[in-house]
Amino acid sequence: AQTVTQSQPEMSVQEAETVTLSCTYDTSESDYYLFWYKQPPSRQMILVIRQEAYKQQNATENRFSVNFQKAAKSFSLKISDSQLGDAAMYFCAYRSYHNTNAGKSTFGDGTTLTVKP
């Protein structure tokens, strides 16, 4: 079974600064997807960024980028120019590529990010 580990329960960053959230995972599969989700106080889960394992290029979405290290099974999220609205709980998630797993995602325990003005 796959596992996802987020070793930082809490992180804080000064507004306009950069912060990196860590995520490692364990899998024996070669094809899979990785995601970062944001859950603000409203508790609505929002997809921040996704990465296909077969792609070597790191995904980027505006101020959000990832450092995907497949051999190390590491998938960190970098938030640049942090804004107050970035304050939320962030979840790293893994999903197998194959249908046999019915598209189930495995979530990490989350990292609570505080943005200081």
Added chain:
Amino acid sequence: GAVVSQHPSWVICKSGTSVKIECRSLDFQATTMFWYRQFPKQSLMLMATSNEGSKATYEQGVEKDKFLINHASLTLSTLTVTSAHPEDSSFYICSARDGRERVIQYFGAGTRLSVL
């Protein structure tokens, strides 16, 4: 992006009663829907996966007679918590996958259930 509507957003009920939570995909056909449970400041715990027209697949340790899931159409799935007890109080989140889109799950806004 695609929208998943979850209703109600908050429900309070008496112990022993049943509560139904609805999850609708508004602008796509959801071939697969997922139901999660989340405790405060904790991760999402998958309860079950449902495919339209077939029985839900429950995760180990989830009582299927207590948490009834029905995925009767491509746009609607329901979770019924039967004979609710205070320990069932939690935040329940549904998620749907578009049949045309392999990768992305869309999430509802969640339902806070409080059982008195």
